[in-house]
Amino acid sequence: xxxxxxxxxxxxxxxxxQRAIDTLRACDLILCExxxxxxxxxxxxxxxxxxxxxxxxxxxxKEESILRDLEQGQSIALISDAGTPLVSDPGQALVxxxxxxxxxxxxxxxxxxxxxxxxxxxxxxxRFQFIGFLPRDAGAIRTALRRALFFQGTTIAxxxxxxxxxxxTILLEIDPNRExxxxxxxxxxxxxxRRGKAADLLAHFQEHEPRGEIVLLIREGETLQEEIGVEExxxxxxxxxxxxxxxxxxxAAKLKGLPKSDVYRQIHQPDNPKPL
Numbered sequence: 001x002x003x004x005x006x007x008x009x010x011x012x013x014x015x016x017x018q019r020a021i022d023t024l025r026a027c028d029l030i031l032c033e034x035x036x037x038x039x040x041x042x043x044x045x046x047x048x049x050x051x052x053x054x055x056x057x058x059x060x061x062k063e064e065s066i067l068r069d070l071e072q073g074q075s076i077a078l079i080s081d082a083g084t085p086l087v088s089d090p091g092q093a094l095v096x097x098x099x100x101x102x103x104x105x106x107x108x109x110x111x112x113x114x115x116x117x118x119x120x121x122x123x124x125x126x127r128f129q130f131i132g133f134l135p136r137d138a139g140a141i142r143t144a145l146r147r148a149l150f151f152q153g154t155t156i157a158x159x160x161x162x163x164x165x166x167x168x169t170i171l172l173e174i175d176p177n178r179e180x181x182x183x184x185x186x187x188x189x190x191x192x193x194r195r196g197k198a199a200d201l202l203a204h205f206q207e208h209e210p211r212g213e214i215v216l217l218i219r220e221g222e223t224l225q226e227e228i229g230v231e232e233x234x235x236x237x238x239x240x241x242x243x244x245x246x247x248x249x250x251x252a253a254k255l256k257g258l259p260k261s262d263v264y265r266q267i268h269q270p271d272n273p274k275p276l
Contacts, residue, residue: 001028001075003066003098005091007084007110011187013044015111021045023108027077031066033090037081054078059090063097070103084112088132088158114156117183117215120193124220127153134159134167134216142170146228148218149175150236155218161210165202171218172198179219185212230256230266 004023009015024030024047031054032038038051054062070076080089084107098105114130131148134157135141145167148155159167164182171180175198182201183193190212194201228236230252237248249267253260 001070001073001104003070003094003103003105004075004077005085005095005105005107006077006079007108007112008038008041008079008082009187010082010111010113010116011185011191013041015187016041016045017108017110020108020110021047024049024077024079027075029069029074029076031062031076031078033079033081038079054090056090059093063094066094067097067101067103070098071101082111082113084110087112087114087130111187113183113186113213113215116186117181117193117217118154118156120183120186121154121181121195121217121219123154123179123181123217125154127220128156129153130156132158134163136163138166138170141167142174145170145218146174146232147236147239149178149221150228151218151220153220157216157218159214159216161212161214164210164214164216165205167216168198168202168205172202175221178221181217181219182210183215183217184210186215188212230258230263234263234267 004027006020006023008020024042024045027049029050029052030038030042031052033053033055035051035053042049052062066076078085078091078094080091083089085091086095095105097103118125118128129151131144134144148157171178177197179195180198180201181193181195182205185191194204196204233252233255234245234248237243237251238245243251245267249263250260253263256263
């Protein structure tokens with residue numbers, strides 16, 4: 001029997017498909033992050049199944065026994081506390097192991113806070129990237145946000161309420177004119193999607209303490225070539241567009257309006273011998 005990867009509501013208990021409910025009722029056991037949390041959903045739909053805790057701290061130790069049960073014909077469902085498993089939630093290693101062992105698996109689609117926030121933002125939904133939770137280190141956050149501002153599309157990230165003000169402050173410093181959206185408490189009673197520039201959002205959340213699960217969206221804007229140093233620009237072009245060093249130098253020279261030889265010398269100058 002296959003492993004069923006099942007999306008569950010991100011707030012509103014009604015946001016689950018009939019197919020997901022039927023599969024949860026039919027399976028032999030359910031893997032979940034927090035049994036107490038998942039019981040709320042299961043009791044709501046009258047589902048009484050054996051629950052096995054499966055989270056970031058035990059997923060590796062549970063993997064072999066789960067694979068063995070699947071190979072012996074058991075039907076197993078994988079759910080997370082909310083939304084789609086594997087998306088910033090446990091399950092990726094288990095899926096990779098299923099692929100390696102030839103164990104069948106399938107996914108039953110449903111709620112996803114990333115897509116919900118993207119739709120509510122009104123930003124470009126044709127091209128977007130999801131970068132997960134923003135790093136905690138201030139320098140790493142600044143680097144991640146600079147890369148996001150350079151992306152030609154909408155960037156979506158998770159952020160905690162405790163760090164949101166600091167993140168907005170950094171965005172205000174490096175691109176005060178970029179349009180942003182903050183989506184929180186999605187599908188819940190106090191759902192909110194607030195749009196504006198960093199200064200507007202910062203002022204709002206300084207007056208109204210941010211709470212709940214937060215999704216930050218950054219709208220595509222003018223790239224900041226004039227504010228980004230040559231070395232950083234070359235590195236970004238390599239990382240984001242899979243360019244060779246030679247191609248990135250040529251592109252950076254064009255974006256900066258500089259002779260290619262000048263950019264080449266700056267990248268290969270003696271005090272910067274490391275390749276980018």
